[in-house]
Amino acid sequence: MIRTLKIHDSPIIGAFATCTEEVALVPQGTGANVCRSLEDMLKVPVFQKLINGSTVVGSMCRGNSSGLLVPRTAITAGFDDLDIPAYNLPGKLNAVGNVVLANDSAALVHPELSDRAVETIENALKVEVHRGTIGGIKTVGMAGVVTNKGLLVHPRVSDAEIEVLEKIFGLPIAIGTSNFGTQMVGSGVIANSKGYVAGSQTTGHELARIEDALDFIQ
Template sequence: MIRTINIQDSPIIGAFATCTEDLALVPLGTSDKICRDLGEWLQVNVVKTLINGSTIVGSLCRGNSNALLVSMDSIVRGQEDLDIPVVEVPGKMNAMGNIILANDSAALVHPDLSDRSIEVVEKALKVDVMRGTIGGAKTVGMAGVATNKGLLVNPRATASELEALESLFDLPVDIGTTNYGTQMVGSGLLANSKGYVAGSQTTGHELGRIEDALDLIL
């Protein structure tokens, strides 16, 4: 089965949706069929929401099994339907999904994130946190995808960046693309340890690389 979709009529699904081991957040207006597919493929509970009235839920939120992170004073529609806390991260940066790469044990964050913000991320997600880049990109949340089984990151990642990721997450790290060569791999992929779904323009070769990197031979 080819696990590719559009969300909001776009293959850049990582900008519009995000997922953890148990939960996927999608924008209000996402079709029931897409929600069913996501629920089946990722084995998660799917919740429709808006963050600050916006559909770019994946860019504005990042979480793991312990919490969801948003910027200060964010309004998360349907927050009462979530069974984990929504935690506000202090500071001027507002796109948590773009600037944080996380699983249940570690997080890599934008190099300019403040010490205070990092303390909040550490406490909320209950993970080790390190500042860094992937392929020189500071928007590490879109430059990679991390699950509890592996990482897939921007093919421009340097040897030292890959080494730092492997050390931080204590997992294998591989490089790849989505949506026919898009290097910001996180913009076109939702994944956890149970499954994945990629943007509609992702090729068979790219899907194979995703499955290998994230140990998801389905």
């Protein structure tokens, strides 16, 4: 199975799409072939959405099996067809997918998120939330990819950050890239514990690292 593709003619698929254990979200207008490929690779139904009129769905929302976080200005009723409730994240940091890295057990978030925002994330995703960075980068949602089985992060992650991440998620940490050397690995990979897909420029070597990190090597 080919594990790479484009969404809206871009290899930066993590900006355009996101997934949980139950659903994947892509922008309205995504081609039927791309939607079918995502369903095959992630083993979840795919829903087409716009968030505040924007196609960068992956940058604008983040979810897990308990809930979906969207910007404070987004209309949550637009997600009523999903089996998980949607919640508005308060505050000015509205690119939710960029500032939240989460699976079903924990979340790492942008260090400048307010206490109210952190509380909202805890209630929506039903996980413990920790502020932090990956490689000194505050947009942790694009600096890493986490599932319930593994965590792949930016190559410049520090030993101290690795220690924190291991404590937060209880998972082995691996470093890697996507799209021929892009260090913001979350911008080029979408994954859950059932499968993954990477941006179209991702090399075979990078795919092997991703598969190893997210525990897909048989």
